[in-house]
Amino acid sequence: MNKINFGIIGLGNQGKIHLRNCMRLKNAMVKSVADISKKNLEFARKFGVKDIYTNYEDMLKDEQINAVIISLPNFLHLEASVKAADAGKHVFIEKPMGRNVEECREILSAIRRNGVKLMVGYGLRFNPIVKRIREKIMDGFFGEVQIVESTYVSGGPFTPKSNKAGPVPVPSWWFDKKLAGGGSLLDLGSHMIDMLLWFLGEVKDIESYISYTFNLEIEDVATCMLKFRKGPLAVVNVGWFSKDFIRSIQICGTSKNLWFNLSRLNVGKKIWNDLKKKIGWYNSDSYYLELAHFVNCLQQDAEPSPSGEDGLRCHEVLSWAYRKAFKNIKN
Numbered sequence: 530m531n532k533i534n535f536g537i538i539g540l541g542n543q544g545k546i547h548l549r550n551c552m553r554l555k556n557a558m559v560k561s562v563a564d565i566s567k568k569n570l571e572f573a574r575k576f577g578v579k580d581i582y583t584n585y586e587d588m589l590k591d592e593q594i595n596a597v598i599i600s601l602p603n604f605l606h607l608e609a610s611v612k613a614a615d616a617g618k619h620v621f622i623e624k625p626m627g628r629n630v631e632e633c634r635e636i637l638s639a640i641r642r643n644g645v646k647l648m649v650g651y652g653l654r655f656n657p658i659v660k661r662i663r664e665k666i667m668d669g670f671f672g673e674v675q676i677v678e679s680t681y682v683s684g685g686p687f688t689p690k691s692n693k694a695g696p697v698p699v700p701s702w703w704f705d706k707k708l709a710g711g712g713s714l715l716d717l718g719s720h721m722i723d724m725l726l727w728f729l730g731e732v733k734d735i736e737s738y739i740s741y742t743f744n745l746e747i748e749d750v751a752t753c754m755l756k757f758r759k760g761p762l763a764v765v766n767v768g769w770f771s772k773d774f775i776r777s778i779q780i781c782g783t784s785k786n787l788w789f790n791l792s793r794l795n796v797g798k799k800i801w802n803d804l805k806k807k808i809g810w811y812n813s814d815s816y817y818l819e820l821a822h823f824v825n826c827l828q829q830d831a832e833p834s835p836s837g838e839d840g841l842r843c844h845e846v847l848s849w850a851y852r853k854a855f856k857n858i859k860n
Contacts, residue, residue, distance in 0.1 A: 533557040533824050536594045536618070538585040538609055540569035542690070543623055544600035550817040551598070552576060557824045563588045585609060589616040596646075596827060598820075599623065602700065603715075604708040607632040610647075614639040621823050621833075623650040625719050626840035628710025630848050633841040640837055648823045648833035649840035651723045655818040658789055662780065663728055671782030677725065677763040678779045681717040685749065685769025704745050712747030714739060714854075715847060717767040722753070722850075723835060723843045724778075725765070729757045737850040738857055742770045753850045 535551050537544055540562055551559045561580030562573040570581045582588040589597070589612060596619035599609050606627050613620050620640065626649050627633045640647045653659050666674055686703040689696065702708040709715070714737075726732070734756040739748035749769040756762055776791040826833040835843075 531556075531828075533595050533827055534560040534593050536561045536563065536580075536585075536588050536591070536597045537573075537600065538563050538588070538597055538613075539600035539602075539605075540564040540566065540573060541600060544569075544598070545572060546816050547598045547600060547820065548573060548576060548578075550814070550820050553817065554821060554824060556828065557820070560594055561588050561591060586612060589613060589618060594618060596621065596823075602702050602708065603628050603710050604702060607635055610636045611639040614643045614645050614647075617643060617645060619646045619827055621648045621650065621820070622840075624723075624840070625710065625715055625847075626837070626844060628715075630841065630844045633837075633844045637837045637841055646827060646833055647837035647840075648819075648826070649835045649837065649843075650819060651720060651835045651839075651843075652815040652819050653720050653724050653791070654727060654835060655815040655822065656791060658791055659724060659778075662778065662789060666728055666780070670785060671780050671787075672784030674729070674761045674780060674782045676779075676781040677729070677761060678766070679721040679725065679763065679777070680766040681721055681776045682766065682768040682771050683717070683774045683776075684772055685713055685716060687769060704747060706746045709747060711847070711851065712739075712745070712751075713749050713767045713769045714751035714753070714850060716769075718751055718753065718765055718850070719843055719847060721765045721767065722755075722846050723839065725755065725757075725763050726839070726842060726846065727835075729759060729761050729763065731758045732756065732846050732849075733758045735846070735849045735853055736857075737853040739851075739854040742768075748854075751850075751854070755846075 535557055537548055537559060548559055551557055559578050561582060562578050563582040563585035564570055565583055597613045599622040601609055603625060606622060610620055610622055627636060686699045732755050735753060737753040740750040742749050751767050753765040774792055779788040823833050
């Protein structure tokens with residue numbers, strides 16, 4: 530397969546990021562986009578995208594499109610993924626893969642049935658610090674890892690967003706349990722759990738707690754304790770309750786104990802990072818790197834990572850965590 534022709538389904542904030550990064554890939558191009566917002570479609574036109582659709586099903590009929598990037602609200606992931614696979618398109622889907630284990634299994638079934646590839650957008654795997662941590666775990670730098678603590682706390686959907694027209698309201702589906710599938714545990718916890726599974730392997734047991742700071746239908750605070758079959762214990766702390774932002778991981782082993790800050794860059798580094806992007810240095814951008822990996826896998830006929838199986842495995846752990854958390858609430 531030569532140059533990959535992408536179609537992007539969904540041009541919200543994350544979809545726009547993927548559009549920009551696709552434009553920077555030498556071995557891929559965005560042939561078409563689909564979105565119900567005229568403003569978002571106009572954004573794509575300004576980037577030179579000629580094929581514009583308000584209905585992604587029409588876009589999927591284009592035989593020149595090799596793969597799609599699905600960046601839609603959670604409740605639309607299943608339908609879009611299955612229809613894309615049935616149309617013979619490879620699929621890159623933003624996390625979470627689905628709202629629950631059953632949807633993930635349906636998506637995987639469609640992928641296998643049609644012989645196409647699937648990658649789930651867990652961008653932390655492409656964070657240079659996270660990749661280096663995994664390498665160090667594998668080569669024994671920490672000795673035998675005993676304890677891992679990971680934290681991801683932010684304002685979540687409450688984080689203020691704006692454009693030239695002013696503040697942007699939060700889409701209501703975020704707070705509808707049926708549409709979203711879950712709250713901070715699904716949204717932020719899935720990132721951390723996928724990372725820990727990548728680091729440490731299979732989970733043996735779980736304990737979990739959730740709470741509702743803002744009295745919504747979905748949880749905005751969660752803590753999970755994971756016992757891994759190979760021995761380590763891990764804690765996942767996530768929340769949508771803070772105006773501040775932190776994303777960190779601490780590794781404690783028999784040889785070394787280290788804490789790593791995975792949060793946003795400080796102001797000076799952010800300015801430098803923006804400058805690098807302007808002059809074409811994108812190699813440290815996790816979102817860019819994950820798409821570059823996906824494209825390379827399509828060209829080399831290799832399986833992407835995180836795969837659909839990885840996405841399902843993460844959801845199985847999440848489902849386990851939710852069951853334990855609801856049980857603890859009842860008790």
